[in-house]
Amino acid sequence: MFGRLLAACLAFYCSFAAGEVTQITNPAICSVGLLCWEISGAISESDHRAVVKIANNLTSAMPPPYYFRLNSRGGNVESAIAIGRQLRRMRASAITWDTAPCYSSCVFILAGAVSRMLGSNIGIHRPYSLSTEKRDYDNVQREHRRIENLAKVFLAEVNVSPALFDAMMRIPPEQIRILSPSELDAYGISEEDPVQQEIRYAAEARRYGLSKTEYLRRKAAVDCGPDRSSRCWS
Numbered sequence: 001m002f003g004r005l006l007a008a009c010l011a012f013y014c015s016f017a018a019g020e021v022t023q024i025t026n027p028a029i030c031s032v033g034l035l036c037w038e039i040s041g042a043i044s045e046s047d048h049r050a051v052v053k054i055a056n057n058l059t060s061a062m063p064p065p066y067y068f069r070l071n072s073r074g075g076n077v078e079s080a081i082a083i084g085r086q087l088r089r090m091r092a093s094a095i096t097w098d099t100a101p102c103y104s105s106c107v108f109i110l111a112g113a114v115s116r117m118l119g120s121n122i123g124i125h126r127p128y129s130l131s132t133e134k135r136d137y138d139n140v141q142r143e144h145r146r147i148e149n150l151a152k153v154f155l156a157e158v159n160v161s162p163a164l165f166d167a168m169m170r171i172p173p174e175q176i177r178i179l180s181p182s183e184l185d186a187y188g189i190s191e192e193d194p195v196q197q198e199i200r201y202a203a204e205a206r207r208y209g210l211s212k213t214e215y216l217r218r219k220a221a222v223d224c225g226p227d228r229s230s231r232c233w234s
Helices: 002-006 045-057 077-088 108-112 137-157 163-169 181-187 195-210 210-224
Strands: 015-017 021-024 035-040 067-069 093-094 115-119 122-124
Touching: 002 077, 045 077, 067 108, 067 210, 077 108, 077 137, 093 122, 108 122, 108 137, 108 163, 122 163, 163 181, 195 210
Parallel strands: 015 035, 035 067, 067 093, 093 115
Antiparallel strands: 015 021
C-alpha cells in the first residue's frame, strides 16, 4: 500500500523536532516526491504546536497524503495524544522503520495516523511522571486514572483497542516490550485504519463501476491468488 502512496506526493522535504521545522538530512527515507515531516527526540508540547502550525499552513495545493516519520523513545503522553489527534484530522500517515524506535508515548502518535508503515521497533511500557517530588498514594493514583481515561478515550476514537493501554501498564517504565506484528494487528495498529480503508474501498468500487461485494470478491482473488487461505473469500 505504501509503495503506491510514496510515488504520489509532492517533492518537498522537511522535519520537525522540539517544535522546530528543519530540513531532513536523509530524504531518501521518504522517497522521491513525498511530503514528509519527522518527529524525533523527546515528545513535548512544542512538537504538538509545530504539527498544528504545519496543518494550518497546508493549502488545497498540497492535498493528502501527508507523512510523518517517527523516531522517538517517547515523552509527554498528553502531547503525544494531541499530536495523534492532529494527524487523524489531517488524514496523515506515519512511517516507522527497523533502525529507529517508536517507543512509549510515540505509539499514540502512530495510532493516530490513518495509514502506517510498520517497522519492527515499536515498543511500549507504562507511562510515568518525570516528577521526583514527594506525593501521596492517592494523588498518584488519581493521576494514573486521569491518564488512563485520556489514553483509552483517544485509542477508541482512532479505532485502536483500549486494551493497548492495559498492556502498557504491565511493563515497568525502565523496560520496553517490542510488539510483534501479530500483537500490533490484534490491537488494531494495522497498515490502514478500518474507516480509512472503507472510504478507499468505496472510492475504488465506484471508479470501476462495481458493487462493494463484487469489488471485494475481485480484490480477494487478486490478493490471494491461487494459494487460498481462511482469510480469503471462497
